[in-house]
Amino acid sequence: MTKTDKTTEQNKKILSLKMIWLAVILILGLNNIQAASVDTKGVGEVLLFPYYTVNNDINTSYALVNTSNQAKSIKVRFLEGDNNIEVLVFNVYLSPFDVWVGTLSPTISTIAGHIGEPSVLHSTDDNSCAPYLNKAAQEFLPFAIDNQDLLSVSQGNNSMERSTEGHIEVIEMGVVVGDSADAISHDANGIPNNCSQLEDAWGSGKPYWSIDPMQDLEPASGGLMGSATLLNINQGTAVSYDALAIDDFWATDAETHTEPGTLVPNLAQIDTETNVIFGDQTINSSWLSGHESISALLMQKSLFNQYDLFSFINASTEWVVSFPTKIFHTNNQIIGTFIPPFSSSWNGLEACETVSTTVWDNSQLSNAPAPLDLCQAVNVIEFKNPSEPANTTSAILGSTNLVTSNSVNLNQAGQSGWMKLDLSANNQRMVDDNAFTYNGLPAMGFMVNRYTNAGAPVGVLAQYSGLYMHTTQKSIQPDIIFKSTFE
Amino acid sequence: MKCILFVLTLFSFYLPTQSQAVSLSENHQGEVLIFPYYTVNNNLNTLYYVVNLTANPKAIKVRFVEGDNGAEALIFNVYLDQFDVWSGALVPTTSSIMGHIGEQSVLHVSADQSCTPFLNKSGQEFLPFVIDNDPNNNDLSRTTTGHIEIIELGVLTNEEFGSAAAVSHGTSGVPANCQLLLDAWSNGYWINDSTTDLSNPNGGLMGSASVVDVANGASYGFNAVALNSFWQSAAEHTEPGSMLPDLSSGTTESNVTINGQVVTQNWPNGYEAVSATLMQSKLFNEYSIEPDFNAATEWVISFPTKNFHVNDLTPIPPFTETWNQIDACEEFSYRVFDRETNNNQNTIGSPPPQGATPSLCYQTNVIQFIKSFSEPAINTEILGAINRLLLETEGFDNEFNSLSGWAEVDFTANSMGTYQGLPAIGFQVQKFSNTTVDDLIATYSSLNGHKGILEEL
Incomplete structure (x- = not known):
């Protein structure tokens, strides 16, 4: 290359760099685009509860609070932990400032075709209107699995045992006004004025919602917060977490209100525009479908958390890693087809994602990175000492969606430390319409630990349990494949 | 021109800019950690952990701040290896400090191996020197509750004296040479120039804590709050007992997410930027x-x-x-x-008593x-x-x-x-x-x- 050519090349680069900086200043200022986003303060239109379980005699209680001064129609959805299939769906109508609570407890299924299988009972003493829900005792239902997950049925994997752990979704469908809002409103004794009116609205008598579900409905306005507690009465432990909240789930002009048993709306009804905070920037993305945009909000490259296996205090640790949107990517019911970032398809038993773990003790001694297969929608990683065999169900959560990770395999290593879970180890990623690559998988979850104090006073059951949300790391990059066309 | 526009669209969001504004981290890791609460009342113990998620050894300031007015009760530095954990516990004690003998107080203990110059790991009482500025309210029982701050002071290097190598645990699980860092602060290179062997902080700290009721089998665990980009560029690496840096020492710019948008603002003081994020x-x-x-x-x-x-x-x-x-x-x-x-x-409309x-x-x-x-x-x-x-x-x-x-x-x-x-x-x-x-x-x-x-x- 001659000197002149080099200079021209350099000048071109300088020129384009200057223009890039100009564009940065301009475009960063144009970021005010309405799109769905995670609410960092825990209040929104949609709530995601990453985990429930009734294994090990655990009862999971959940609460959702309407902090706003508007009445709301809300879809509550329970999804089983293998493949995110619905096992119970109902509507709740909350008046302003109202709370809805419920408890999941273990039961034996009495549903034809599934008699005797381990299952879940939903019960509530809440007064708020929930048309057609058997508040005292509602079993989880097999119909969605049996009718829609045909691969599972063909593999004999349609037992209700699948539903003993899973996750919960709460979706605000809209604000209720007018006559219906009056029916929802609570009297001085805390009883709604007319829950029967709402049942009739969907049924016989005065079925105004069967005719026009948008009557007395206005677009959703948010203001929901939620929490769940995993209570083990026998072990004397309770751990609690806050639901993840999503703002602006609904695109402008989106309207929905469906009858209680309907499986829609689900998370894929989300706006196809997302805003994700990455470092000090807001990344605005457009997606082909709601399947991907809901995943985009949950995308993480890595999860980090601690573990403790200190034998002296009988310490144990489990991580919940939940993929609430996995079904949209892996469950085409055609083996071999999947939508990124997932890289496997549901085969009736599993859809395994190979990720990578690196484990350190408290003095940074570490294992080499090791592959780990997360095969279900909700997974529990149980920590074990290097020589210990894996369990078939996990000690704390009683999970059968179980994988094992070992503490550091060195003689001088301690029994406590932390782990990095790399969700992009197999190059898992998804690309938005603007050529941004989100690395990793759409994951959420937490760590649960438990200790026993053998020296507690007589008559005291001294077990301690804690829950800590995973620390996360995103990775969002421009798609460098396109760089070659610039040359 | 077309090519340039193409590049603009692709790279406009991604150019690595040195972030100038502090923000609340929504992924629980950052340059600053704030544990909202500690206590040793009711015979409770508080255990806390700090994890360095990065491959860079770091200097961090650990600050225990009492609950009445944020007066410092104990401060020290920890020098963390890459991927290293620092942990400690607060337990109730009775003060043995002159002028405060017999007062309810706090004992900090740690079994952690990481380098902590001048800290008595087997038992360090909380100190009354700052609360003594409130002579009408200087009982050490003030310090039995408060909050904890972790502030990154920088990344350790081997540039001149091998400070990074000194904290390396290798395969032994014990730092190579904590004495080097102790000497550096006694009479040595950090007294001369505290920026020696330090480069800019880069975050990646996560923390958790638990308030434990040992006798009754109860515990309350929580994640630390994390702040990103607290420092504009370099941090202040101060001697272990120094009360600075504190939450006022960082950038005066804040990034706050409101209505789904990130808004950047400049404030007269660094502490207002932190306040804005909270x-x-x-x-x-x-x-x-x-x-x-x-x-x-x-x-x-x-x-x-x-x-x-x-x-x-x-x-x-x-x-x-x-x-x-x-x-x-x-x-x-x-x-x-x-x-x-x-x-x-x-009774809507009635004024409260x-x-x-x-x-x-x-x-x-x-x-x-x-x-x-x-x-x-x-x-x-x-x-x-x-x-x-x-x-x-x-x-x-x-x-x-x-x-x-x-x-x-x-x-x-x-x-x-x-x-x-x-x-x-x-x-x-x-x-x-x-x-x-x-x-x-x-x-x-x-x-x-x-x-x-x-x-x-």
Whole structure:
């Protein structure tokens, strides 16, 4: 290359760099685009509860609070932990400032075709209107699995045992006004004025919602917060977490209100525009479908958390890693087809994602990175000492969606430390319409630990349990494949 | 030209810019960690952990700050290896310090191997030197609750004296040469120039803590709050006992997410930038005080930057009262709801009785929910807090329903810039007990972070 050519090349680069900086200043200022986003303060239109379980005699209680001064129609959805299939769906109508609570407890299924299988009972003493829900005792239902997950049925994997752990979704469908809002409103004794009116609205008598579900409905306005507690009465432990909240789930002009048993709306009804905070920037993305945009909000490259296996205090640790949107990517019911970032398809038993773990003790001694297969929608990683065999169900959560990770395999290593879970180890990623690559998988979850104090006073059951949300790391990059066309 | 435009679109979001603004990290890791609460009251112990997620060895400042007014009670540096953990515990003790002998105090202990020059790991009492500036209020019992701050001071290098190699654990699990760092601060290279072997901080710290009731089998675990990009570029690497840097030492620019957008603002002081990231207009959480289960609920509300706002002659917004050596009280309003929308403001339109507006008077506050007309002990039931506010769940027609529900704490009477509220962090703790099948008394304890909302004027 001659000197002149080099200079021209350099000048071109300088020129384009200057223009890039100009564009940065301009475009960063144009970021005010309405799109769905995670609410960092825990209040929104949609709530995601990453985990429930009734294994090990655990009862999971959940609460959702309407902090706003508007009445709301809300879809509550329970999804089983293998493949995110619905096992119970109902509507709740909350008046302003109202709370809805419920408890999941273990039961034996009495549903034809599934008699005797381990299952879940939903019960509530809440007064708020929930048309057609058997508040005292509602079993989880097999119909969605049996009718829609045909691969599972063909593999004999349609037992209700699948539903003993899973996750919960709460979706605000809209604000209720007018006559219906009056029916929802609570009297001085805390009883709604007319829950029967709402049942009739969907049924016989005065079925105004069967005719026009948008009557007395206005677009959703948010203001929901939620929490769940995993209570083990026998072990004397309770751990609690806050639901993840999503703002602006609904695109402008989106309207929905469906009858209680309907499986829609689900998370894929989300706006196809997302805003994700990455470092000090807001990344605005457009997606082909709601399947991907809901995943985009949950995308993480890595999860980090601690573990403790200190034998002296009988310490144990489990991580919940939940993929609430996995079904949209892996469950085409055609083996071999999947939508990124997932890289496997549901085969009736599993859809395994190979990720990578690196484990350190408290003095940074570490294992080499090791592959780990997360095969279900909700997974529990149980920590074990290097020589210990894996369990078939996990000690704390009683999970059968179980994988094992070992503490550091060195003689001088301690029994406590932390782990990095790399969700992009197999190059898992998804690309938005603007050529941004989100690395990793759409994951959420937490760590649960438990200790026993053998020296507690007589008559005291001294077990301690804690829950800590995973620390996360995103990775969002421009798609460098396109760089070659610039040359 | 087409090519350039193409490049613009692709790279416009991605150019690695040196971030200038501090923000609240929504992924629980950063350059600064704030643990909203510690306590040793009620015979509680507080355990805390700091993890360096990065491949860079780091210097960090650990600060224990008491709950009345944010006065420093113990400060030291920790020099962490890559991927290293620092852990310690706070336990109750009786002070043996001259002028404060016999006072209730705190002992910090650690079995961790990481380098901590001058720290007595087997047992270091909290110190009275800063609270002695309030001679009317300098009992060390002030320090039995407060909050904890971790501030990254920089990344260690081997450039001149091999400080990074000194903290390396290798395969032994023990740092190679903590003595080198001790010497560096005794008479050596860090006394001469504290920037030696240091490069700019790069974050990647995560933290967790647990308040443990050993006797009753109860524990309350929580993640530390994390701040990103606290430092504009270089940090201040100070000697271990130095009270600086603190939360006022960082950038004066803040990034705050409001209505789904990130807004950057510049403030006169670094502490206001931190306050901006912590602003909450309202806090929401649940409560339960069902007597059948001996249920109790307390809310911790901490204002980690309050002392900077209230310790001058005039208060700096959003705070409106100055510290008078005893307290600095901010009024707030609140609503308590049961689970069926009954609330303590049933009589809409009637002005509340005189003096009924509650206040939060300290840096670290505990709200205890109680049944109306009950007479609780001086210390709160779960956390043993003295700096406490009692909120009665009064005002219901049907008293039975008032034992469980949720509450809203409203700070919108205060504001800073266009943000309504106060810079608050914290969580709710719940405890209940019953007798198990085996006739054992079991205590169930849980913790939920406060939810909230940020509104503008």
